[in-house]
Amino acid sequence: MNAVQRLFGFHGGVKPAYNKEASTGLPIAVAPTPTLLVIPLHQSIGGVPRPLVKAGDRVLKGQRIGGADGNVSSAVHASTSGSVVAVEMRLMPHTSGLSALCVVIEPDGCDEWIPRQPFDFRSATPTQTRDYLRDAGVVGLGxxxxxxxxxxxxxxxxxLDTLVLNGAECEPFITCDDLLMRERAETIIKGTLIMREMLSAGQVLIGIEDNKPEAIAAMEVAAQAANQAAGDSSIKVVSVPTRYPAGGAKQLMRVLTGIEVPHGKRSTDYGLQCFNVGTAYAIYEAIALGQPLISRIVTVAGNVERARNYEVLLGTPMRDLVALCGPRADSxxxxxxxxxxxxxxxxxEVPVVKAANCVLVGSKQLFPPPPPEMPCIRCGECAKACPADLQPFEMYWFSRAKIFGKAQEYNLFDCIECGCCAYVCPSRIPLVDYYRFAKSEIWAREVEKEAADVARERYEFRLLREEREKQEKAAxxxxxTAAGREKAAAALAEVEKPAVTPEQDAKKALIAAAMERAREQKAQAHPENTINLTPEQQAEVEAIEARRAEIREMAKPHLRQDD
Amino acid sequence: MFEAILVMALGAIVLGAALGYAAVRFRVEGDPLVEKIDAILPQTQCGQCGFPGCKPYAQAIAKGEADINCCPPGGDEGIHKLADLLGREFKSLSAEHGIEKPKSVAVIDEQRCIGCTLCIQACPVDAIVGAAKQMHTIVADQCTGCELCLPPCPVDCISMQPIGESVETWKWKYPVFKIAPAQREAA
Structure with missing residues (x-):
């Protein structure tokens, strides 16, 4: 058997009530296809995908409906076959309560797939494989x-030295990774092998919290089989102590390898990379089966009669999912x-998206409203609990006072928003809310500053351009003028001998040339209504001219008087 | 006595030479204060302050020719920052220069645009694309919302539209909790 893996600890952490038993009793069920799927285009970190379909189109299951936009972005797909009802703004599964562009699909019940072909990643270049996974919409499902x-x-x-697979699942109530590992361990290992090959990783460490013995056993069996097939023992399933947030990527890497990734560095710089078990499963489906990410396992728990895990099509309204589990009346x-x-x-009403690992139904009884916030007494409990080794109280003071620069100096952006500090705070200060507020303010300022820099640059360029155009025009x-003068002077020189100074001569020549041009123009200009006249018209014109002459004669004495 | 004067004079000459050299060698190009003020100004280039752009206003503030409360797009926050930088008292926004409005972008009604290019000439950041007798359009990402294109338009086809909040630009609010009276148990 395996040698005992040496484990390390991480700083802080808490032990909340886990409440996981309720949803682990039943196997994963497939949630029924809803009557209407609302698929948000923006379901991952990064750029908002461009819509590739319009209202009225028929789509197949797995068809790309949103194309990745920019360097950091991921595609989205139709979860089942049907017709696109609309591409419109719908309420997003986001705290803000704002809407964003969604593709609304009415399923036709056929569940007809696009042609699915495995992707041969071994004969493709790494870039091709990565592009394929981007277009298959695979994102981190943790x-x-x-x-x-x-x-x-x-x-x-x-x-890389080590590929870490994250099956810790430390957050209370959530059991989607637990059930996935129990039931589909073999597929997870197959996906892990693909990732391992892509990353050229030496060993694979699968970290699972010790409160999931069934998942550990299932993964052990699958890992042993893979190890035997390969003839080594490079895949290890490691049981880690149950302590929140052991499932944080940095925390799990530290527990398994003892390596602490410092501020501003990437884990790959230390030969580590970490993926969620659900992501490994999605990668296997995308590469070996040619199925893009269109569904995920979701735990429905909390204030419901029958908590359970469901395999849910992305875009299913949370209400439909909750209805399956019998929500209690006071939810x-x-x-x-x-x-x-x-x-x-x-x-x-909001839809299930790729980020939704759990739909937790709450009530006033289950999650009582937070007691009133009291002043910070500087006890330091939050710093003892912080798994990122930060000083939460310092960040809190500066965020509260809106001194964002100082909050950043205390590495606000290393905060993983795990909530341990708020959990232990005796003054019940909602610390994470302050950090989220400060982070979004800092981001907004950064965006504003960038926009101002661009505007300044463009304004300065415009001034430069205007100046340059002015000079060019003058030149x-x-x-x-110089060319005209020379030409005129040359023309004059041919006609007559220069008797005066060249400058006067040029001027004279210019005047002469201008007068000549005027004469020519005058000679050319005929009033067009006086050519080709009939004799009668000619006679009429002459009569009118005579009358005019007469009137002029008559007007002369008056004009003189006026003078 | 004479020696003391000599020593002091010598010291003065040496230090004077050192300072003179430093003044030439470590000369600061440009006015760092102007740069600092310019970095605070919003770069809308709208001219509402009475100067033809943010940089000239920054120069005027640095010289003491202009007050710090003449920039409506910068708003109260901008004035606070300028007051901090220059060690002056905060003043509320001067009413004669305008009021602080929500950030907007200009939008051309393309049906009504006659292609006169007047707005293109007015735009301080070249954010309008078009040619004579061709329809014009505004590059929204680069529009600063300065409103300088509005007056020259002969057919009034440009309007300002406030930028709404989206999921991407939404900000977490400052945590404020409602204070509710405690419920007393009936005796």
């Missing part, structure tokens, strides 16, 4: 939804994610 193709890059050295909210890091949804005019 909750951060970072496009996976960007992480499947071994970095400068071209190989008043839906949370996407767990109780520690989850986000309260503006409504239960052109000067050249033209």
């Amino acid at each position: 909750g951060a939804v970072f496009p996976s193709y960007l992480k499947l890059n071994p970095g400068k050295t071209g190989k 008043d909210r839906v949370i996407m994610g767990g109780p520690m890091m989850g986000l309260r949804m503006p409504s239960d 052109k005019l000067a050249a033209k």
Whole structure:
């Protein structure tokens, strides 16, 4: 058997009530296809994908409906076959309660797939494989939804020491990874082998919290089989102590390898990369089966009669999913994610997206409203609990006082928003809310500053351009005048001998040339209505001219008087 | 006595030479204060302050010719920052220069545009694309919302549209909690 893996610890952490038993009793069920699928185009970190379909189009299951836009972006696909009802703004599964562009699909019930072909990643270049995974919409399914193709890059050295697979699932209530590992361990290992090959990684460490013995056993069996097939023991399933947030990428890497990735560095610089088990499963489906990411396992738990895990088509309204589990009458909210890091949804109509690992139904009884916030007493409990080794109280003071520069100096952006500090705070300060506020303010300022820099640059360029155009115009005019003068002088010189100074001569010649031109123009200009006249018209014209002459004669004495 | 004067004079000459050399050698190009003020100004280039752009206004502030409360797009926050930088008292925005408005972009009604190019000439950041007798359009990403294209338009086909909040630009609000009276148990 395996030698005992040496484990390391991470700083801080808490032990909240896990509440996982309720949803692990039943196997994963396939959620029924809803009557209407609302698929948001923006489901990952990075650029908003461009819509590739329009209302009225028929789409097949797995057809790309949103194309990745920019360097960091990931495609989205139709979850089933049907017709596109609309591409319009719909309420997003986001705390803001704002809407964004979604593709609304009415399923036709056929569930007809696009032609599916395995992708031969061994004969493709790494870039081709990454582009394929980008277009297959594979993103990190642990909750951060970072496009996976960007992480499947071994970095400068071209190989990694360790691929870490994250099955810790430390957040209370959530059991989607647990059930996935219990039921589909073999597929996860197959996906892991693909990732390992892409990253040229030496060993694979699969970290699972020790409160999931069934998942550990299932993964052990699958890992042993893979090890035997390869004739080595490079895939190890490691049971890690249950402590929130052991499932944080940096925390799990530290527990398994003892390596702490410092501020501003990437884990690949230290020969490490970390993926969620669900992501490994999605990568296998995309590469070996040719199926893009169109569904995910979602835990429905909390204030429901029958908590369970479902395999849900992306775009299914959370309300439909919750209805399957029998929500209790006093339910008043839906949370996407767990109780520690989850986000309260503006409504239960919002669709399930790639980030939704859990739909947690809440009530006033289950999650009582937070007691009033008291002043910070500087006890330091938050710093003891912080798994990122930060000083939460310092960040809190500066965020509260809106001194964002100082908050950043205390490495606000290394905060993973796990909520341990707020959990232990005796003054019940919602610390994470302050950090989120400060982070979004800093981001907004950064964007504003960039826009101002661009505007300044463009304005300065415009001034420069105007100045340059003015000079060019002046130079052109000067050249033209000089050329004209020379020409005229030359013409004059041919006609007569120069008797005066050349300058006067040029001037004279200019005047003469101008007068000549005027004469020519005058000679050429005929009033067009006086040519080709009939004799009668001619006679009429003459009569009118005579009358005019007469009138002029008559007017003369008056004009003189006026003078 | 004479020696003391000599020593002092010598010291003065040496230090004077050193300072003179440093003044030439480490000369600061441009006015760093102007740069700092310019970095605070919003770069809208709207001219509402009475100067033809943000940089000239920054220069005027640095020289003491203009007050710090003449920039409506910068708003109260901008004035606060300028006051901090220059060590002056905060003043509320001067009413004669305009009011702070929500950030907007100009939008051309393409049906009504006659292609006169007057707005293109007015735009301080070259954010309008078009040619004579061709339809014009505004590059929204580069529009600063200065409104300088509005007056020259002979057919009034340009309007300002406030930039709404989207999921991408939404900001977490400052955590404020409602204070509710405690519920007393009935005795």
